[in-house]
Amino acid sequence: MNGALRSGVPPINARVAGLGGSPIRELLRIATAPGMISFAGGSPANELFDVAGVARSYAEVLAQQGPRALQYSSTEGEPELRARIAQFLTAKGVWSTADDIIITSGSQQGLGLIGQVVLDEDAIVLTENPTFVSALQAFALGGARFRAVETDESGMVPEALEEAIIRHSPRAVYTIPTFQNPTGVTTPRERRNEIADVLARHDIWLIEDDPYSEIRFRDEPYSPISSDPRLAGKSLYLGTLSKILAPGLRIGWIRGPQEVLETLTTTKQGISLQTSTIDQLAALHWWENHDLEEKLDPVRAEYMRRRDAMVDGLGHALPEGSTFNRPDGGMFVWASMPEPYDANHALSVAIADGVVYIPGSQFYVSDPVPGTLRLSFVSNSVERIHEGIERLHRVFAEDYRV
Amino acid sequence: MNGALRSGVPPINARVAGLGGSPIRELLRIATAPGMISFAGGSPANELFDVAGVARSYAEVLAQQGPRALQYSSTEGEPELRARIAQFLTAKGVWSTADDIIITSGSQQGLGLIGQVVLDEDAIVLTENPTFVSALQAFALGGARFRAVETDESGMVPEALEEAIIRHSPRAVYTIPTFQNPTGVTTPRERRNEIADVLARHDIWLIEDDPYSEIRFRDEPYSPISSDPRLAGKSLYLGTLSKILAPGLRIGWIRGPQEVLETLTTTKQGISLQTSTIDQLAALHWWENHDLEEKLDPVRAEYMRRRDAMVDGLGHALPEGSTFNRPDGGMFVWASMPEPYDANHALSVAIADGVVYIPGSQFYVSDPVPGTLRLSFVSNSVERIHEGIERLHRVFAEDYRV
Numbered sequence: 001m002n003g004a005l006r007s008g009v010p011p012i013n014a015r016v017a018g019l020g021g022s023p024i025r026e027l028l029r030i031a032t033a034p035g036m037i038s039f040a041g042g043s044p045a046n047e048l049f050d051v052a053g054v055a056r057s058y059a060e061v062l063a064q065q066g067p068r069a070l071q072y073s074s075t076e077g078e079p080e081l082r083a084r085i086a087q088f089l090t091a092k093g094v095w096s097t098a099d100d101i102i103i104t105s106g107s108q109q110g111l112g113l114i115g116q117v118v119l120d121e122d123a124i125v126l127t128e129n130p131t132f133v134s135a136l137q138a139f140a141l142g143g144a145r146f147r148a149v150e151t152d153e154s155g156m157v158p159e160a161l162e163e164a165i166i167r168h169s170p171r172a173v174y175t176i177p178t179f180q181n182p183t184g185v186t187t188p189r190e191r192r193n194e195i196a197d198v199l200a201r202h203d204i205w206l207i208e209d210d211p212y213s214e215i216r217f218r219d220e221p222y223s224p225i226s227s228d229p230r231l232a233g234k235s236l237y238l239g240t241l242s243k244i245l246a247p248g249l250r251i252g253w254i255r256g257p258q259e260v261l262e263t264l265t266t267t268k269q270g271i272s273l274q275t276s277t278i279d280q281l282a283a284l285h286w287w288e289n290h291d292l293e294e295k296l297d298p299v300r301a302e303y304m305r306r307r308d309a310m311v312d313g314l315g316h317a318l319p320e321g322s323t324f325n326r327p328d329g330g331m332f333v334w335a336s337m338p339e340p341y342d343a344n345h346a347l348s349v350a351i352a353d354g355v356v357y358i359p360g361s362q363f364y365v366s367d368p369v370p371g372t373l374r375l376s377f378v379s380n381s382v383e384r385i386h387e388g389i390e391r392l393h394r395v396f397a398e399d400y401r402v
Numbered sequence: 403m404n405g406a407l408r409s410g411v412p413p414i415n416a417r418v419a420g421l422g423g424s425p426i427r428e429l430l431r432i433a434t435a436p437g438m439i440s441f442a443g444g445s446p447a448n449e450l451f452d453v454a455g456v457a458r459s460y461a462e463v464l465a466q467q468g469p470r471a472l473q474y475s476s477t478e479g480e481p482e483l484r485a486r487i488a489q490f491l492t493a494k495g496v497w498s499t500a501d502d503i504i505i506t507s508g509s510q511q512g513l514g515l516i517g518q519v520v521l522d523e524d525a526i527v528l529t530e531n532p533t534f535v536s537a538l539q540a541f542a543l544g545g546a547r548f549r550a551v552e553t554d555e556s557g558m559v560p561e562a563l564e565e566a567i568i569r570h571s572p573r574a575v576y577t578i579p580t581f582q583n584p585t586g587v588t589t590p591r592e593r594r595n596e597i598a599d600v601l602a603r604h605d606i607w608l609i610e611d612d613p614y615s616e617i618r619f620r621d622e623p624y625s626p627i628s629s630d631p632r633l634a635g636k637s638l639y640l641g642t643l644s645k646i647l648a649p650g651l652r653i654g655w656i657r658g659p660q661e662v663l664e665t666l667t668t669t670k671q672g673i674s675l676q677t678s679t680i681d682q683l684a685a686l687h688w689w690e691n692h693d694l695e696e697k698l699d700p701v702r703a704e705y706m707r708r709r710d711a712m713v714d715g716l717g718h719a720l721p722e723g724s725t726f727n728r729p730d731g732g733m734f735v736w737a738s739m740p741e742p743y744d745a746n747h748a749l750s751v752a753i754a755d756g757v758v759y760i761p762g763s764q765f766y767v768s769d770p771v772p773g774t775l776r777l778s779f780v781s782n783s784v785e786r787i788h789e790g791i792e793r794l795h796r797v798f799a800e801d802y803r804v
Contacts, residue, residue, distance in 0.1 A: 025477075025671065043474050051468030058460040058680075066453030070648035072445050075427075105507055105652075105674050112673030116543065137672040141518065246472035248679035250507075269427065270539040271514030272507045276678045277650035278460075 024133065024362055027347075031356050037388035039310075039357045039375040042181070042331055046379075048299050049246050050286070057285040061278065069278040075269040076261070077103025077253075078277070081284040085239070085253050092213075093223035094237060094255060102261050104268070105275045107211055107240040107252035111135050113264045114207060114236055114254070115142035116271075123171035125207075126164050128156060130363030130372070132181045135174060135209065146365045149173070153325075155180065155187030158194040165202045172205035177225055179212040179330025182363045182374040186328055189222050196228040206235040214244050214296055215378075216329035217304040226255070233257050241283055243331075244296065249279040300329075303378050306385055307333070310377040313389030319396045322371075331378045334360065337371035337396075344370060346395055355391035426535065426764055429749075433758050439790035441712075441759045441777040444583070444733055448781075450701050451648050452688075459687040463680065471680040477671040478663070479505025479655075480679070483686040487641070487655050494615075495625030496639060496657060504663050506670070507677045509613055509642040509654035513537050515666045516609060516638055516656070517544035518673075525573035527609075528566050530558060532765030532774070534583045537576060537611065548767045551575070555727075557582065557589030560596040567604045574607035579627055581614040581732025584765045584776040588730055591624050598630040608637045616646050616698055617780075618731035619706040628657070635659050643685055645733075646698065651681040702731075705780050708787055709735070712779040715791030721798045724773075733780045736762065739773035739798075746772060748797055757793035 024040075031038035061069050076082070082098040089096040104110040111134070119125065121143035127136070129148030136146060147168045150160035155177055164170070175195075177187040187195070199206050208226045226237040240252040254264065274280075310333055311326045318324070324335035337343065343359040350356060360372025380388060426442075433440035463471050478484070484500040491498040506512040513536070521527065523545035529538070531550030538548060549570045552562035557579055566572070577597075579589040589597070601608050610628050628639040642654040656666060676682075712735055713728045720726070726737035739745065745761040752758060762774025782790060 025668075041474075046469035046473055049469055049472045051464055051472065054472060055461060055464040055468070058464065059457060062453055062457040062460065066457070067448035067451055070451045070453065070456060070650040071448055072443075072644075072649045105678075108672075109674040115673075134672065134675075141669065141672050242474075247474045248472040250675070250678045266427075267543065270510075270536065270543050271517075271673065272511040272652070273536075274652070276507075276652045276681050279678050279681060 024358060027356060027358060030351060035354055036351075037355045037380060037384055037391060039355065039377070039380070039388060041379060042376055043379050044243060044247065044331075045299075045302070048302060050290075050295060053286055053290060053295075054246065054282065057282040057289070058278070061281045061285050065281065069281050071277060073274045073277040073280075075274050076265045077101070077275060078280045078284065081251075081280050082253075084284055084287055085255075089237070089239070089255055092221070093227035095227075095229075096255050099258055100255050100261070101253050102265055102268070103275050103280060104252040104254060105272065106242060106247070106250040107209065107238045108134060108138065109250075109268075109272070109275075110238045110252050110254045111138035111209070112141065113267055113271075115139040115144060117142075117263050117267050118205060118207075118236070118260065119144040119171055124168050126161065126168065126170045126173045127365055128175060128180060128183075129365045129367070130182050130360060131174070131365060132176060132209065133363055136365070139174070144171075148365045148367070151183075151185070153185060154191045155185050156191075156195055158191065158198050161195060162198045162202070165198065165204055170204060172207050173199065174207040174209065175225070176209045176212075178210055178222065179215065179327055179332075181212070181330070182332050182358070182360065183334040184325055184327030184330055184332050185334075186222070187225075192222060192225050193228070196225055196231060199225075199234070200228070200230040203234065206231055206237075208235060208237045210238060211240045211243055212330040214292075215300060215303060215331065217300060217307070218328050236260070244292065245283060245286060249283055250275065251279060251283045303331075305382055306377045306380070309382045309385040310375060310389070313386065314375075317389045317392035317396065331376050333375045333377055335373050335375065336360075336369065337373070339371060341396075342370040343373040349398065350392065350395045353391045353395050355388045355395070357392075426760060429758060429760060432753060437756055438753075439757045439782060439786055439793060441757065441779070441782070441790060443781060444778055445781050446645060446649065446733075447701075447704070450704060452692075452697060455688055455692060455697075456648065456684065459684040459691070460680070463683045463687050467683065471683050473679060475676045475679040475682075477676050478667045479503070479677060480682045480686065483653075483682050484655075486686055486689055487657075491639070491641070491657055494623070495629035497629075497631075498657050501660055502657050502663070503655050504667055504670070505677050505682060506654040506656060507674065508644060508649070508652040509611065509640045510536060510540065511652075511670075511674070511677075512640045512654050512656045513540035513611070514543065515669055515673075517541040517546060519544075519665050519669050520607060520609075520638065520662065521546040521573055526570050528563065528570065528572045528575045529767055530577060530582060530585075531767045531769070532584050532762060533576070533767060534578060534611065535765055538767070541576070546573075550767045550769070553585075553587070555587060556593045557587050558593075558597055560593065560600050563597060564600045564604070567600070567606060572606060574609050575601065576609040576611065577627070578611045578614075580612055580624065581617065581729055581734075583614070583732070584734050584760070584762065585736040586727055586729030586732055586734050587736075588624070589627075594624060594627050595630070598627050598633060601627075601636070602630070602632040605636065608633055608639075610637060610639045612640060613642045613645055614732040616694075617702060617705060617733065619702060619709070620730050638662070646694070647685060647688060651685055652677065653681060653685045705733075707784055708779045708782065711784045711787040712777060712791070715788065716777075719791045719794035719798065733778050735777045735779055737775050737777065738762075738771065739775070741773060743798075744772040745775040751800065752794065752797045755793045755797050757790045757797070759794075
């Protein structure tokens, strides 16, 4: 009976074991080595956090409602924070009330809950290719499988999406239509409407992940796909304060149909109870006492300078024939080197030269392209980006092709 | 293909849907009605939180290491907090280093992770009967099933445990040996050794849940079962700051074999990333700057007064022939009324009379006993307990038997 136990190997749920350790997680460890310049991680810039404002919010919450902040609270989240988020989403075009929102411990928890509740064993999810790997990890825990939808410089191709829906009978479509991770691509308004048409026609769940849209370098945000009223009963729209305020607090949310939120809440209760009460109240206090645009504008301006330093340097750093984009927001630049360059193989040389990125092949659902790489432009100062670009230049100047 | 979608019913993972809504959750909602005296919930007393001390810790953490506190951090938790917990556990007799510990978002998240990682579909878990239902919910999400082990006034009966192991080939044994929820029972030292003997002989996983042991009203704590060195490779020992500091922060931990912690961490990464960085650092700061015993002594003294008020009143409140215990710590008193009294049926009368408890039948894995009820003695002042006892008295004075 207990063979696995007796042999000394702990029994681990086969599905969980199959996920293995994340190579990206290993890379992020290397990225913290002394002297290393990391373009790998997706951490907001430490020096731009509003530490003083956050400190005031914690102090005032504890002074004014300390016992409440330290106590258990409802699994679905603090009502006032849910109302504040509903107001925020409504202003983005996604009409919402507090009852349409649950708070999650970062949007990663939202993805995990959706993986457990909405995605049965062997449910198929259509995704961009490449896409955000941590979403795949979260969904895979529920047993989901993935199929790629063809994309171009405007995101998912509507005709290809429809074809994939017909071919694969998916449970859901997962998309990051604004400043996508890892490619930085944004789907324009017209294309969003076409995607909504396809989704409405086929009655498929939309899982829309929108962590980056407030980090935009132009004035015209597009409404989320979930703003289409035809999708209201079929859309799970995820957001987070990680890139607006700070990721250390773990405050995210899901907006969706109330009957699904009810089941997501029951599941959340089983796997963690409420998101930190004090963090929720402090985040709410900060949000209510600051003008978000005023707080975000200097962050956007600095990130834009960093994007430009990165993009302007890449022509110098990468091999001739490489291509890369200049994203309108978010955190990442995506680059492709011509064959036979391989970003995986070049990585060990890069690490030895004191610079690290994530090979693009890590982000593919299928058919990884060896010459691709993802570079984060937000975590380093312009000076450090220049230095990192020089180091990258040395890597590829050595003509490191394989 | 998408029948469920087209009919307008959202597709919900069958296993999740099977859990249904928790009747206890509904009760806890009722418990917050104005004027209601609630003996239902397990919330620590609001007025005993160290709000001022916690406020100082948040302020100092943000002043001294603000950017770190607001940033992403490692999924397994802040190294200094893990080291502090290891020291705490070693002092309890469970020899540990920081590497033997991962931080979880409350011990509920620990239970959820164990359910996902260690308990395969259809794995059998042996439990006390009655037991902590939220653990069952967490484990059931991974597909586990439950079998009761016979208990007496000292907890699990070792012979019955061994018999159940032989009969059911379980993956694990789940136990709360100190101030058990819901019964308040504590397993004495000798009995712990006998249980460890059985577990070591059969090479079964021990999942030992220990949230309450610091809320003790006598001076002699027993070492956890996990302190037995023979169980080191087979024990997952859960703890929390919820009852030591405050549940609003969601800081718990699992101590276990490092290869299992590695998989628990990978899974945690997929379902939520790190526990709030700022909460971890503030909890650590608080812990390092206070004498825990000095902080807990007044809480223990007040809870003991409340326990006595509750227990001394129950003889008056409950029907003749009822039995109940006087637990040496924790939060709950367990009572049994003679047949034909039914705590489920009496509950609506109780609610109408302004007092609420949880019917004991909610906590059973099998063979629920209708006459049982769980009463929390920590959340109300002695005066409120007296009033609640009077209301309970009126319920049963009406001879409400069915």
